Amino acid sequence: MKRSGILFVISAPSGAGKTSLCRQIVDIFPDMRHSVSFTTRPRRAGETDGVDYHFVSQETFDAMVSEGAFAEWARVHGNCYGTALATLQEAYENGLDVLLDIDCQGAAQLKRTCPDGVFIFILPPSFEELERRLRGRNTDSADVIARRLSNARREIRELVWYDYLIVNDDLPSAVDEFRGIILAEGCRAARSKDEAIRLFGIDMQDN
């Protein structure tokens, strides 16, 4: 049945495996539009501009904020991250679902402006496992790891207001649950009821 596009907002502490999860989801759902965030943080080895992030200077970012170009933006670990309003509008207009992976601050802003969005929190199996993953990454200094862990402890407290929790213990299972959430949300009566009523010629006056 026809339905409007759904906004899926994903948050997770660093090391929970959000990036790998989102990549697989976009492969499974070719019509899903993965919103690429703008950021002022330096590009890491292996990252591509326009794919992983739009890497911009602080000046460019500040100008976009002034122009009202962001649906949400936040400062995290000392860097700025933002989602362009144009990306969301374009997807909505084309009836496509959008996948947004953003931090809890940005997600909280969107929860207020887009209450119909689906908010998903990815959890590591434990703090111990999160620490092991961050150390194993070998891209960040001890200092940065310590900051990420302390941020993770704060971010995980935000899970209380999300719609879904996925524990990323085993990546294929987590992808399967994420995929299940996307399928289920497409079947939500709240989204497709009007189309069903039209399709079956239900006269609501009789009900």
Added chain:
Amino acid sequence: MKRSGILFVISAPSGAGKTSLCRQIVDIFPDMRHSVSFTTRPRRAGETDGVDYHFVSQETFDAMVSEGAFAEWARVHGNCYGTALATLQEAYENGLDVLLDIDCQGAAQLKRTCPDGVFIFILPPSFEELERRLRGRNTDSADVIARRLSNARREIRELVWYDYLIVNDDLPSAVDEFRGIILAEGCRAARSKDEAIRLFGIDMQDN
């Protein structure tokens, strides 16, 4: 994460393919308890007592009603159908999910007593396709088919209060969506939040 059992309640007009769907779901989720309803309707060719239904006499059914043995019961197409309270209690006590396929009257009773249940309505692609399927079945008289179609028109109006709608156009896709709903409901924060809060030692007083 540990969570309590979920009650999945499925309704559909005759011919929407509910029976095939439920059979496949029970195969996919071996821990899912498929509740077998009690009925006073005659056994059809190919049906097994205790598997498809518990076939009982009207006297036995009436006695069970008097004893309060049913979580819900209803008279449909002139026959009685009921779900034994014992089946639901046993599954809950063992932390298992339960799949209940019952008519809209029974589902509406359960919606009041089990508001945490997940209510799913299976739709045929159209009334025309439903009629074609019922005629193709070759088990019912023209009279019975006419009554089933007229009941279907009335039942489909009930879709408005269900949580999810699945259009059974193609069985594998419908099974996949149904499976997605089960996975997604298991990830609902409302069901697993308390366990996550415990697991990560979140102090809610700080929030």
